Amino acid sequence: MEAILDNFKFKAARALTELTLGPPGVIAPEKSSVVGQKCNKRALPEKNDGATSPVAKAQVVGWPPVRAYRMNSFRARKGEVDDDGCGIYVKVSMDGAPYLRKVDLKAYNGYKELRGALEDMFKCCSLGGEEGYDESEYAITYEDKDGDWMLVGDVPWGMFISSCKRMRIMKGSEARGLSSSA
């Protein structure tokens, strides 16, 4: 008993003299030591988020240079979301465009980036930038796991990418009236 009390006093005494960043009298919580455990990836030389588990780096377009055909055929086989950064490929159709495209939802950090990428992709179908172009003339929708068609942007990004099965860009009269605020 004595030993336990002594131990406690010792720790308390130590705590009093411990340097912290808070105002006096506040005891800073011990730093979580969980950081290293979940991570079996090499620490990136340029950035190390110490406090939280590392977020997979947002991928650069076309890097590493593996042909889309090769990436898609492997993903299609797996068919489900991979957590180690393998990418979630969904089809994107646009009214009036001759072909569908596929995008990797994991390559984007949020809705703004996704929109930008889709604009880029469907440039030739004048999704963005023509004279007199009105932004509310198109709406991006997606089919969720229940088979319902929803407007992109309503739910948190993480929820969106895990429930999105495919996307469709609606144009013109169908899109008018649908809010497209980001």
Add this chain to the structure above:
Amino acid sequence: MAEDEEEEGRGDTPPPPFSDQVLENVLENVLQFLSCRRDRNSASLVCRSWYAAESQTRHDLFVGNMYAVSPYRAISRFRRVRALVLKGKPRFADFGLVPFGWGAGFASWANAISPNCPSLERLTLKRITVSDADLSLLARSLPFFRDLTLLCCDGFGTLGLAAIAENCKRLRVLDLIDNVLIDEEEEELVDWVSRFPASPTCLESLAFECIDVEVNFVALEALVARSPSLRRLRVNQHVSIGQLRRLMARAPQLTHLGTGAFGSGGGVLVVGDLESAFASSRSMVCLSGFRELDPEYLPAIYPVCGNLTSINFSYTDISVEQLKPIILQCHNLQTFWVLDTVRDEGLQAVAETCKDLRELRVFPLHPTEDSEGSVSDFGLIAISKGCRKLESILYFCQRMTNAAVVTMSKNCPELVVFRLCIMGRHRPDRITREAMDEGFGAIVMNCKKLTRLAVSGLLTDKAFEYIGKYGKSVRTLSVAFAGNSDLGLRYVLEGCPKLQKLEIRDSPFGDAGLLSGIHHFYNMRFLWMSSCRLTRSGCMEVARRLPGLVVEVIGDRYLDEENQAIEKLYMYRSLAGPREDAPPFVKIL
């Protein structure tokens, strides 16, 4: 290059006198034997009659950039062409850097070919958008059409394939490789395999691994059964292993087999039965497929391992343990494509057995910058020590050292193609933390036959200095996230006289670097630069000084200001001038 030099109004000259006619006939007979296109280009420059004779006798036409010449011009010069190879989009299109709708549509060529090229028998298209209508047009117009090879193309579907199957009575080769078919709804899908004529066919090669829809198996089996000349058969992943066995029984003479799924979906098959099928395939030299591999069936291929010269395991995450028993029997292997799941240890096994290896490609299972990475400098060194005859390597990894690359440069003097992709951008030597300059420097220094090079990792201008100084045979160079300044680009453009294809992304090269290549751009097929430091004025300067180039700025809609940075530059020499099918987001300067 000679194929681009041409005189106008050739067809209007009066018929030559008798002795010239004799000369031309003799010349034509002699030129029949000249097959190399570079030799032919040289021959056509000698004088008009040589030019004419060469044009009449060229049967194989290679057009490395379909926008370099108008189809009518090409076809009216080479009236008797029998085989045509056409390439479209720049290679970086494979990685999503070329926006949808950029171009490379086949229609204008199809329309030129169908009435004017009755002798055309063989067609190979790469990175071109081919529609069902184009395929149908060709199939119906060309009576002698035999070979169709489509590589990395898109825009067509089962309807186009049906047209080919149905109308090309002499079809020998239908090779569909790495294409992206249009999305067809269920009811639109056509049973193209059933459209082949009911009589015995001349088919020698049928490859449809990229067709991601089920084919009519009964029709396929019947087709194989009535195609006695069939040597190469590569099926898609919807063909089960049981079905594969049946096909093999119908075609024991196969030399190349794409095995489809090779997995346990759909039916039970005893390994022994499959093994007998392989044992009966005495001519088998090339295996690919394994799209949904069940490792239990791997031992079935043992009977052919000793004869195999080529294996493609790159679509399956085969492990070291699964690979070893196979590779140890493959003494004659020359080409090996695999995923990095086999690890350095697997590559060690390859090095120990495959002494005749010429081409190795190691692809990443997880193609991201921060994945684990299962192969490293150890694997590269092992390969270099065991496979001294190596000519071509493509190696994706997360960790590499200069020392390993230097070792390979010394052990493998036959290297013609060296493509190393260290997946982490700007990643240095894993041990010394230095740039990878010395490694790539050693490659260009020691590998005298090197014509194609792809660099990666942390690289300074020094690396490019080496390339410019020693890379005298380099024709193709791929650069990404490398270099410090314009000097790097200058070294290459000033130092590499044979450079034809240069593709650069995300590197700090600007107008000064670009302009240092003015003297050389007419000798190149193309230059691609994206996310570098080019500005509108630099590109305009090139366009102004080299009117024979087409200078495309892709993606930037408005080019108002002189110093405006441009995102993507694609430029190429052309006899056809600015193309008419450029979409709104392409500005031709």
